[in-house]
Amino acid sequence: MKTSIATVSIAGDLREKLAAIAAAGFDGIEIFEQDFIAFDGAPREVGAMVRDHGLEITLFQPFRDFEGLPEPLRMRAFDRAERKFDVMQELGTDLILVCSSVHPEAMGGIDRAADDFRELGERAAARGLRVGYEALAWGKHVFDHRDAWEVVRRADHPNVGLILDSFHTLGRKIDPESIRRIPGDKVFFVQLADAPLIEMDLLYWSRHFRNMPGEGDLDVTGFMRAVAATGYAGPLSLEIFNDQFRGGSPRAIAVDGHRSLLYLMDQVRRAEPALQVDAPAMPPRIRADGVEFVEFAADAAEAEALGALLTTLGFAPAGRHISKQVSLWRQGDINIVINTEPEGFAHSAWALHGLSVCDVGLRVEDAAATVERAHALGAQTFRQARGEGELDIPAIRGVGAGVMHFVDTKSDLARVWEIEFDAVVPPAPDPDAGLTRIDHLAQTMNYEEMLTWTLFYTSIFEVEKAPMVDVVDPGGLVRSRAIESGDGRLRVTLNGAESHRTFAGRFVADSYGSSVQHVALATDDIFATAEKLARNGFEALPISPNYYDDLAARFPLPDDLVERLRRHHILYDEDGQGSYFQLYSRPFGEGMFFEIVQRQGGYAGYGAPNAPYRTAAQQRLTRPGGVPRD
Numbered sequence: 001m002k003t004s005i006a007t008v009s010i011a012g013d014l015r016e017k018l019a020a021i022a023a024a025g026f027d028g029i030e031i032f033e034q035d036f037i038a039f040d041g042a043p044r045e046v047g048a049m050v051r052d053h054g055l056e057i058t059l060f061q062p063f064r065d066f067e068g069l070p071e072p073l074r075m076r077a078f079d080r081a082e083r084k085f086d087v088m089q090e091l092g093t094d095l096i097l098v099c100s101s102v103h104p105e106a107m108g109g110i111d112r113a114a115d116d117f118r119e120l121g122e123r124a125a126a127r128g129l130r131v132g133y134e135a136l137a138w139g140k141h142v143f144d145h146r147d148a149w150e151v152v153r154r155a156d157h158p159n160v161g162l163i164l165d166s167f168h169t170l171g172r173k174i175d176p177e178s179i180r181r182i183p184g185d186k187v188f189f190v191q192l193a194d195a196p197l198i199e200m201d202l203l204y205w206s207r208h209f210r211n212m213p214g215e216g217d218l219d220v221t222g223f224m225r226a227v228a229a230t231g232y233a234g235p236l237s238l239e240i241f242n243d244q245f246r247g248g249s250p251r252a253i254a255v256d257g258h259r260s261l262l263y264l265m266d267q268v269r270r271a272e273p274a275l276q277v278d279a280p281a282m283p284p285r286i287r288a289d290g291v292e293f294v295e296f297a298a299d300a301a302e303a304e305a306l307g308a309l310l311t312t313l314g315f316a317p318a319g320r321h322i323s324k325q326v327s328l329w330r331q332g333d334i335n336i337v338i339n340t341e342p343e344g345f346a347h348s349a350w351a352l353h354g355l356s357v358c359d360v361g362l363r364v365e366d367a368a369a370t371v372e373r374a375h376a377l378g379a380q381t382f383r384q385a386r387g388e389g390e391l392d393i394p395a396i397r398g399v400g401a402g403v404m405h406f407v408d409t410k411s412d413l414a415r416v417w418e419i420e421f422d423a424v425v426p427p428a429p430d431p432d433a434g435l436t437r438i439d440h441l442a443q444t445m446n447y448e449e450m451l452t453w454t455l456f457y458t459s460i461f462e463v464e465k466a467p468m469v470d471v472v473d474p475g476g477l478v479r480s481r482a483i484e485s486g487d488g489r490l491r492v493t494l495n496g497a498e499s500h501r502t503f504a505g506r507f508v509a510d511s512y513g514s515s516v517q518h519v520a521l522a523t524d525d526i527f528a529t530a531e532k533l534a535r536n537g538f539e540a541l542p543i544s545p546n547y548y549d550d551l552a553a554r555f556p557l558p559d560d561l562v563e564r565l566r567r568h569h570i571l572y573d574e575d576g577q578g579s580y581f582q583l584y585s586r587p588f589g590e591g592m593f594f595e596i597v598q599r600q601g602g603y604a605g606y607g608a609p610n611a612p613y614r615t616a617a618q619q620r621l622t623r624p625g626g627v628p629r630d
């Protein structure tokens with residue numbers, strides 16, 4: 001498969017864009033005219049610069065408002081085209097994208113347009129060039145790829161072909177199956193983009209909200225299956241107009257783009273094995289069975305304070321690492337690791353972020369296959385020096401600085417706690433508060449990183465992304481979306497902070513980067529847990545009494561239940577499927593916290609309606625600097 005990306009898709013000047021695109025592994029670029037015009041180098045230099053990066057120019061675009069014009073505008077359009085042909089020859093590319101006209105004087109008529117394209121095809125052929133016609137979703141007369149195809153078919157010229165763009169087809173809800181009837185050799189080029197489903201003007205939606213395949217809600221896989229069925233084997237090119245990407249990190253966006261294409265073609269191949277798909281082999285998406293461990297990097301004093309907090313939460317020390325300064329705390333199926341090593345990865349993470357989650361272990365069916373898939377999708381594998389008797393646990397780097405390990409039951413990996421840790425004597429009395437497993441991890445990040453994390457999880461694992469929800473914080477809005485496996489065993493919430501005044505935003509700023517901000521622990525009996533926690537000396541996040549008065553008004557709950565919720569500072573929500581109870585710890589470190597939850601019935605959410613009251617309570621407890629006030 002030949003991968004390509006339009007220069008308009010990422011930030012930077014042309015040089016920065018090329019470096020990022022080449023580093024991400026693309027084969028080619030679409031030169032977006034603006035990027036070329038803004039660059040102060042001759043077309044030949046640009047062509048050479050592109051090729052020096054090991055890239056080819058797959059296409060030059062856009063050529064606008066060409067077809068259906070009355071004279072003398074028509075002649076002028078041909079003159080304009082000839083000038084662009086000059087530029088293309090200097091650049092060293094043979095294909096130009098003509099997008100359907102939005103010119104106020106453009107006249108309709110499929111044959112009129114076909115005649116124009118036949119003539120343009122003749123002129124292009126004289127120079128060894130080709131012309132591709134793309135239906136813009138908001139074109140004046142042509143706004144459907146089926147009409148653009150009819151124009152191309154009637155133009156009947158070997159140098160005139162069709163350009164398909166997933167956004168224009170899917171954004172207009174045109175059935176992509178109609179593409180299957182088009183002969184593959186008449187499809188000159190394919191542009192791919194996804195987008196979140198938002199009701200708005202097509203042009204505005206397209207120019208500001210496109211994103212990488214898999215990051216949005218459009219059925220780009222269905223579109224691409226139809227394209228592949230035509231026999232098209234040309235470049236697969238990302239054309240992403242996105243406000244955030246224009247201002248984002250060129251490297252990160254290019255890496256996401258390349259990953260999105262590999263993932264897309266992997267999906268296409270799996271959905272329709274009969275298709276000829278030339279894409280790298282990789283294991284299928286990985287089923288994750290939950291979180292095996294969460295590891296904190298800490299110094300000695302922080303480790304002691306965290307240990308004290310864990311004790312009030314019902315955890316007990318369960319192991320000491322055979323050779324490292326690493327301790328294991330356990331309750332139910334939950335493993336919390338505290339790493340105070342003076343060197344190695346955890347120490348570097350601590351030096352940069354302070355007390356923080358530096359590593360997350362996931363339970364998977366096959367740890368080696370997980371790393372193989374992640375690696376095939378461009379993730380970095382992670383290794384660090386092992387001591388004697390230590391296991392080689394497969395790992396990758398996450399999007400931020402964090403590391404993710406994978407544990408399976410195929411090998412010794414699941415026995416890591418027995419193999420690498422010496423058991424310690426359990427304390428008496430047993431602090432166990434009935435916490436059974438990790439319900440979810442909440443990662444906090446800058447808003448711009450959310451799509452990157454979304455693609456990271458959904459491309460590697462068998463998980464789906466839930467719709468975005470707004471979390472209202474007194475300091476601004478935090479956008480949140482869950483990544484979940486179908487059975488709910490793996491749940492991760494991604495929280496994107498736009499303002500540093502939110503509790504989440506301060507966490508990102510104060511800990512220098514995205515990381516797990518809270519760990520939610522499940523109980524089967526929130527009230528029994530709350531009673532035991534109180535006996536353990538646990539201090540809950542105090543919730544405003546007004547919340548409970550409102551709760552009684554919102555839900556038909558018995559008075560004594562509301563009173564018990566109030567007494568224990570437990571928050572409550574219902575979603576039609578079931579109910580949800582939430583109890584929070586006070587913040588620690590740079591704004592981390594623990595949450596205790598109970599899901600009843602089929603409650604599927606994360607208590608978003610309660611978030612304003614939880615964040616207000618957290619903000620009340622902490623100074624503006626983000627350090628808990630005690």
Ligand SMILES: O=C(O)c1ccc(O)c(O)c1
Pocket residue numbers: 061062097099134136165191206207239
């Ligand atoms: O928004 C536009 O004008 C525009 C231009 C060229 C394209 O290929 C496209 O899909 C959109």
Ligand SMILES: [Mg+2]
Pocket residue numbers: 134165191239
């Ligand atoms: Mg396009």
